[in-house]
Amino acid sequence: MADTFKYRIDHHGSLIRPAEVLTARDRHAAGELDAAGLRAVEDDAIAEAVRFQRKLRLSVVTDGDFRRADFRSAVLGAVHGFRRTGETDKYGRAAWLAAEELKADGPLVADDVARLAELTGAAAPKATLPSAAYLAATTFDPAGPYRSPVELGEALAAIVRAEIEALIARGVRLVQLNNFRYQAYLFGGGGQPLTLDEAIAIDAAAVAVAERPEGFRIGVCPTHRAADVDAGAAAKLFGELPVDRWVLPYDQGTKGEIDLLRAVPADRDAALGIVSPRVAALEDIDVIMDRMDVAAELKDIEDIAVTPSAGFADTAGNAEISADDQRRKLIHVETIARMCWGNEL
Template sequence: MSETASSAGVRTVPPFRADHVGSLLRPPALRAARERHAAGELDEAGLRAAEDAAITDVVALQEAAGLRSATDGEFRRTSWHMDFIYRLGGVSQTSGRVRVAMRNASGRTDFTSAGMVVDDRVRLAEPIFTSAFDYLSTQVTTATPKLTIPSPSMVYARGGRSAISAEVYPDVEGFWTDLSAAYADELRAVYDRGCRYLQLDDTALAYLNDPAHRARLAESGDDPASQHLRYIRQINAAIADRPSDLAVTTHMCRGNYRSSWAAEGGYDHVAEALFGELAVDGFFCEFDDERSGGFEPLRFVPAGKQVVLGLVTTKTGTLEDPDVLKRRIDDAARYVPLEQLCLSPQCGFSSTVEGNELTADDQRRKLELIVSVAEDVWGR
């Protein structure tokens, strides 16, 4: 996409100078409605009304903070990725449990969810999240409505080759071809509903920077030295025919569940191919602490691509010092020109319905801080 910008560096196309990843803390009333719905005490219409009311409020929150993009906070989802993946044709939920080892400041914790299997040809059985986007579009007044979905990589990374039926796909190439085609259909469907800002969330690429995760990948029979090339190739195939006015970004973090993470390490292992070959308009990168590594991998970012620096943590409520953020932006600008940089939180505030360990006021202050610092650095 071509950028329209003033001499001060203000961006009027996504990603914006002050942006955010997407998920936001679910308000208590919405969580209570979900619990009542799960218990059979609230019908679908009642749950939808509670979601609608919460989304109306959270869109207003984002616009009041000064953000130029707004999401629905992922308020209609339990999980940032599985609510989408289970709706793909050919993917079924299983009764088995998948455990992901996580870490936080206090030690180790685990995230578990239902498993999945690819038991038929992958396809877009019906457009996914389009009704949610429709409602979001009616609520924004000043912001661009942004839709977030998991990247194609996540469908494979969730279960690996063992979760893909060998009878349906004796050659895994057929799976990848069908998967990218399903995503291309989804892009067309959401574009036709008015979406002009789409984000592909992808932990798989970031996890590959962690030697422990690469070792586990090798144990499962994949090649950890080249898996990121496969992911890049399939994302590119999915977005290759997108309309020129559909901005597509990707967000790459190392896990986010109740203020915990699953992987560590800088972007070095994937950086050259990732930044040089992935055909998105912008990269949301996690840089909030030591486990995220330094800015050196950004030297591979080509001209014309934006990097959204995730410098503001969503793992705690502690508010960052704006001067420290500005110095870190200056540090990143040693590797990428300042006009190619933006600012955001390092991840969502609530990748799952449980949310991270901070308050709604903490969340609001962090969003306002991002806008304030971005205006100081790049102008209003």
């Protein structure tokens, strides 16, 4: 059995930001609201988000990324040396480069999420970070201080590892790293600045924390979609990157989703994304349970968790469904969990 602490009702971390948070951030950017005023609005919204998650009896609780612009901001917004280029990527997110030597003066988000440990009750505080290899692949600047994406990745691995250790010290018990560049290797894409071996080595260095308290787990989300899987790449990634949990899409019923799950080693957990945060309609429960039956044939059901297939708002203000829809989706995930495991959660 891979994991004594199952965290079976999971979610990626980002939640739909309330209108008052988005308005406060706009006012702060315009100079109409000071930092203390913005933080007070965020504090109130986070406290309400925690109450919302606890009412749903989720296994993990997050701050919804309410203080951050997107899933990368935990590092990009707090580490000196990154520079916004003024351009945007194909997802509409601001583009950044590592233009100077990177330096973190202290914890990046650990102090911000520490309050979760005071608010969560029985649920585990969770934090989500971009992986070091993902950032190295997306922010390397040939004109910058680092000679290669690998050298940049090594510097980022040290920063991410220090942050994970700070999160542990503040009571966080589940950390999820996101590296969506892994899908290029899993599905046969090319053109990546890092080889798969290089990316694995960088992220492995980032998760090599000095001490792991009982119940602490690290998961990695390598993709939000599934296509034709390169079995060799999947076996290498899932087998060689030393994390506890792989967070995988499982809401479309495709062969690629099955192949990804099949590649997860027996001693690792799989958190299966059984509902989509991109469409409002609820997935048919019978269809989901049929898919869970298939999953249980491939992997011990005791080593599986359920989750939405992605964050609800990985970029602030860019949710594709409503807050009411989000609630229904999370209730759906909880319902499936209790159908699979009863109250043994």
